[in-house]
Amino acid sequence: MANIGFIGLGIMGAPMAGHLIAGGNKVFTSAHRKPAPSELVSKGLESKGSPKEVAEAADIVIIMVPDTPQVEEVLFADDGVAKGLSKGKIVIDMSSISPIATKEFAAKINKLGCEYLDAPVSGGQVGAKAASLTIMVGGSDATFNKVKPVFDLMGKNVTLVGGNGDGQTTKVANQIIVALTIEAVAEGLLFASKAGADPVKVRQALMGGLATSRILELHGERMIKRTFNPGFRIELHQKDLNLALQGAKSLGVSLPNTATAQELFNACAANGGKAWDHSGMVRALELMANHQVAPDPS
Amino acid sequence: MANIGFIGLGIMGAPMAGHLIAGGNKVFTSAHRKPAPSELVSKGLESKGSPKEVAEAADIVIIMVPDTPQVEEVLFADDGVAKGLSKGKIVIDMSSISPIATKEFAAKINKLGCEYLDAPVSGGQVGAKAASLTIMVGGSDATFNKVKPVFDLMGKNVTLVGGNGDGQTTKVANQIIVALTIEAVAEGLLFASKAGADPVKVRQALMGGLATSRILELHGERMIKRTFNPGFRIELHQKDLNLALQGAKSLGVSLPNTATAQELFNACAANGGKAWDHSGMVRALELMANHQVAPDPS
Numbered sequence: 001m002a003n004i005g006f007i008g009l010g011i012m013g014a015p016m017a018g019h020l021i022a023g024g025n026k027v028f029t030s031a032h033r034k035p036a037p038s039e040l041v042s043k044g045l046e047s048k049g050s051p052k053e054v055a056e057a058a059d060i061v062i063i064m065v066p067d068t069p070q071v072e073e074v075l076f077a078d079d080g081v082a083k084g085l086s087k088g089k090i091v092i093d094m095s096s097i098s099p100i101a102t103k104e105f106a107a108k109i110n111k112l113g114c115e116y117l118d119a120p121v122s123g124g125q126v127g128a129k130a131a132s133l134t135i136m137v138g139g140s141d142a143t144f145n146k147v148k149p150v151f152d153l154m155g156k157n158v159t160l161v162g163g164n165g166d167g168q169t170t171k172v173a174n175q176i177i178v179a180l181t182i183e184a185v186a187e188g189l190l191f192a193s194k195a196g197a198d199p200v201k202v203r204q205a206l207m208g209g210l211a212t213s214r215i216l217e218l219h220g221e222r223m224i225k226r227t228f229n230p231g232f233r234i235e236l237h238q239k240d241l242n243l244a245l246q247g248a249k250s251l252g253v254s255l256p257n258t259a260t261a262q263e264l265f266n267a268c269a270a271n272g273g274k275a276w277d278h279s280g281m282v283r284a285l286e287l288m289a290n291h292q293v294a295p296d297p298s
Numbered sequence: 299m300a301n302i303g304f305i306g307l308g309i310m311g312a313p314m315a316g317h318l319i320a321g322g323n324k325v326f327t328s329a330h331r332k333p334a335p336s337e338l339v340s341k342g343l344e345s346k347g348s349p350k351e352v353a354e355a356a357d358i359v360i361i362m363v364p365d366t367p368q369v370e371e372v373l374f375a376d377d378g379v380a381k382g383l384s385k386g387k388i389v390i391d392m393s394s395i396s397p398i399a400t401k402e403f404a405a406k407i408n409k410l411g412c413e414y415l416d417a418p419v420s421g422g423q424v425g426a427k428a429a430s431l432t433i434m435v436g437g438s439d440a441t442f443n444k445v446k447p448v449f450d451l452m453g454k455n456v457t458l459v460g461g462n463g464d465g466q467t468t469k470v471a472n473q474i475i476v477a478l479t480i481e482a483v484a485e486g487l488l489f490a491s492k493a494g495a496d497p498v499k500v501r502q503a504l505m506g507g508l509a510t511s512r513i514l515e516l517h518g519e520r521m522i523k524r525t526f527n528p529g530f531r532i533e534l535h536q537k538d539l540n541l542a543l544q545g546a547k548s549l550g551v552s553l554p555n556t557a558t559a560q561e562l563f564n565a566c567a568a569n570g571g572k573a574w575d576h577s578g579m580v581r582a583l584e585l586m587a588n589h590q591v592a593p594d595p596s
Binding site for chain 2: 099100122123134136157159161162163165166169170172173174176177178179180181183184185187188189190191192194195196197198201202204205206208209210211212213214215216218244247248251252253254255256257258260261264285288289
């Protein structure tokens with residue numbers, strides 16, 4: 001049982017905070033932007049007037065907001081978390097944000113005598129509701145062990161990857177690999193389909209071999225069945241690939257296929273697809289292909 | 299027990315033909331280019347003077363040569379297989395070649411009153427020796443069922459995907475997906491490594507999630523351990539991606555990441571890597587990155 005602040009009660013944060021309350025913790029949130037969800041209030045969630053007041057009331061402050069600028073604001077605005085922290089408190093950022101900014105944020109929080117963990121998740125809304133999120137953590141062993149029981153209320157695969165920033169880096173690497181594997185399956189199945197083969201049978205023949213992946217299994221089927229309801233929305237994956245590409249620029253790495261995948265997501269968004277499941281990336285390749293299944297006679 | 303011709307006794311073909319002999323079949327080959335391997339001759343392999351003579355002696359003629367032009371020559375040269383065929387015989391091309399050319403070859407063979415199967419394999423030299431190849435077949439049900447026992451002597455996963463060409467199309471789709479998944483893992487792990495995270499722990503954290511693939515498991519480990527001995531040689535994968543890109547041009551499909559992957563293989567080959575394992579593609583990305591692990595201060 002701990003006093004936990006939870007800032008960002010959106011479609012991910014609300015069920016996550018619900019699990020913390022159900023686990024016997026006292027949970028505070030900030031109503032500085034909008035009122036706390038009544039369903040959580042009825043279970044014991046307590047509202048404060050600002051992130052600063054939340055940090056004063058809680059021993060652990062969890063943040064779950066959309067992107068880097070929002071985390072920065074929650075932490076370092078005039079009435080932000082940093083203003084309410086005192087020595088020994090723990091800040092956990094579970095948002096998916098820049099690994100590079102994360103290292104700066106952690107250093108600033110550490111200077112206040114407080115601990116910082118970056119702990120982005122994968123598994124989406126389904127995983128948040130089912131308390132089955134994958135949680136990738138960056139920070140110290142000691143702090144990780146201290147808050148492990150809190151993570152266990154929200155997730156199933158909880159891994160300490162390394163120091164601050166490494167949790168976010170792992171999440172970005174995950175999103176790169178997922179996007180590019182979707183793109184790989186899309187190119188393979190589209191080629192097969194345009195060459196006149198049945199993509200259902202092609203996918204079956206490839207499953208079990210070297211091309212085997214969770215993406216070929218799940219997203220390959222979505223491409224074939226044309227079911228592009230999320231799942232995971234293209235506009236969210238665009239945000240994550242933006243982190244990858246901005247990070248790559250800053251780190252001095254070239255990620256050519258991540259850049260192309262982002263452009264394919266952009267093409268989907270330009271054609272009304274920002275809320276499609278990310279497997280809908282195949283539609284951008286289809287837009288570029290002609291619709292002629294048989295080969296040219298030449 | 300059948301009379302089987304086998305043309306192309308290289309590192310793949312020789313062990314495959316060996317399994318056919320061990321299975322009790324009479325096997326013929328052509329010594330028009332070089333003498334038959336003495337090891338197989340001692341087990342009963344019989345040499346003929348040309349592919350034409352092989353086709354006269356055998357009921358089933360298997361071809362296992364490097365690429366499309368070689369298959370065309372074996373089939374349609376003056377002393378080629380087509381000249382020796384008679385009604386009811388079966389030609390099986392187990393080489394990995396153009397799906398489009400395959401449809402033309404099959405049509406020509408069919409006009410002679412003979413059956414044609416395209417049946418490329420994956421699993422490499424190891425699979426050939428262990429008789430555990432994956433075999434992807436295009437052709438008619440009836441012909442497939444007739445020769446299934448022959449395939450079973452050489453492979454484990456034998457799938458009839460569709461009509462002529464569809465076996466080759468499936469193989470190309472497999473090679474596209476494998477190359478691009480290698481590229482995906484390479485971009486993800488390189489990003490993580492340059493951002494200062496331990497790629498060993500990142501890979502562990504990702505295994506089991508949506509980024510899971512056979513490639514992350516096998517080739518991700520090779521990238522981390524720097525073990526780039528084949529496996530599957532880059533120069534062979536270059537040949538397969540050439541089939542993909544030539545086919546895409548002819549079919550009217552755009553395969554942007556296949557094109558980039560081919561260029562990365564080209565960069566490896568240009569740096570002495572044509573015989574590296576295909577996981578060595580990561581080295582091309584490393585050549586493009588600086589070697590600065592820490593982020594720029596900006």
